[in-house]
Amino acid sequence: MKIHLSSVFVDDQEKALRFYTDVLGFVKKHDVPLGEDRWLTVVSPEDPGGTELLLEPSGHPAVQPYRTALVQDGIPATSFAVDDVRAEFDRLRGLGVRFAQEPLVTGPVTTAVLDDTCGNLIQIVHSE
Numbered sequence: 001m002k003i004h005l006s007s008v009f010v011d012d013q014e015k016a017l018r019f020y021t022d023v024l025g026f027v028k029k030h031d032v033p034l035g036e037d038r039w040l041t042v043v044s045p046e047d048p049g050g051t052e053l054l055l056e057p058s059g060h061p062a063v064q065p066y067r068t069a070l071v072q073d074g075i076p077a078t079s080f081a082v083d084d085v086r087a088e089f090d091r092l093r094g095l096g097v098r099f100a101q102e103p104l105v106t107g108p109v110t111t112a113v114l115d116d117t118c119g120n121l122i123q124i125v126h127s128e
Contacts (some may be wrong), residue, residue: 026053
């Protein structure tokens with residue numbers, strides 16, 4: 001068994017697509033119209049056949065209280081592996097990305113937490 005698809009709720013799918021591709025570096029995999037919304041997924045360019053991230057519309061009534069609670073408590077909606085958190089932090093900050101947590105070393109793991117501009121905190125991580 002392996003993870004095929006994961007999702008993050010986003011306020012605006014088009015805005016999210018631009019952020020996740022133009023800023024974070026993912027590539028669009030699926031973009032299927034579904035009424036007012038889309039089945040919109042991105043993947044890592046390093047693994048185009050790997051796990052897809054669904055940029056899911058946040059219209060369900062349970063989404064807003066859930067995301068608000070996570071953000072208020074500083075809890076990331078998901079986590080992405082990077083080769084070097086400090087280098088990625090510097091690159092993203094140079095692009096104007098706002099961070100809720102600067103790089104933090106905890107034993108063999110380094111993390112940082114960014115705001116995806118679409119209602120979520122996202123953790124980036126690497127392990128030594």
